[in-house]
Amino acid sequence: MATQNEVIFRLARSSRSVPRARALAHAVLSSWGVSQGTLEAAELVLSELVTNALRVRVPSDRQVGVRIARSLEDGLLRLEVSDAGSGRPEVRVPEDDETGGRGLLLVEALAHRWGVEERTGGIGKTVWAELKAPDIVAEPVGREVAAVLVRPGQWVRVWGEWRAVRTVDTGPYAAGGLAVVLGLDDGSALRVNAAEPLTVWNGGSSSAREGGEDEPG
Incomplete structure (x- = not known):
């Protein structure tokens, strides 16, 4: 069987989708042999990206798309979260008494790089983040x-x-x-x-x- 270098799935607009995304990322990245530190960082980054996508104001039947991919040659993990909303997320520094608003600060701190792209052939955007993972291995997921x-x-x-x-x-x-x-x-x-x-x-x-x-x- 050919090596599986990406996993794509969709999530409903539900708060339960955040822990599900983390669980799936954990299973996929564990099978790819990434270190514990990289795995934990990727779970956190994906959680923040999914959480932000779920906050976008779009019809409730619009799902959130997730793609987890690896580049064996470059030693990189790429996490992508797509939603049907407009606009571009921006890093902001919340006040000390604010309980939220730190998601993208965390993404910026943990990721090698991140950015936003328009969805190809569709509405909305894709927010992506790449993490260095030199220890990933070439083994199939399925x-x-x-x-x-x-x-x-x-x-x-x-x-x-x-x-x-x-x-x-x-x-x-x-x-x-x-x-x-x-x-x-x-x-x-x-x-x-x-x-x-x-x-x-x-x-x-x-x-x-x-x-x-x-x-x-």
Whole structure:
């Protein structure tokens, strides 16, 4: 199987999406072999970026996109969080009695560099941050198994993204044989031949799979 150098998922506009993003980042970065210090810094940076994206005033059905990528050659981790809102976040220095407003200060302190880009082919923006991670390793996140072996609670890579598997059913396949029908977290279903290979990921911590409709899609 080819080395997986990025993980893409979506989060609902819910406060529960922040700990889910952290749990997913922890699972991905642990599998990539980053040091504990880099892992903790990346979790904090991603938490702040997701928190800011959730505060943007957009319709509640607009999800937050997250991309975690690595560059083995450059020894860099890249965290991207996209939202449908306008404007550009700016670093500000809050007053001593303010309880918030320090998120981007933290990002600026922990990241090698960060910035904002317009979303390609869509509305809104992407806020990104890169962290130095010279210890990342070239190992795949997922593994290939026959579709019939996929289980609820795992993640499956389809349509270029990771999606949580909610249900697994079987039935006749149109061309003959057995079909597997995977109910996914966004309400869609994937129907494939039982023997078709799919890339799956156990998702690491169970906290990344709690709840229902708020999972990344």
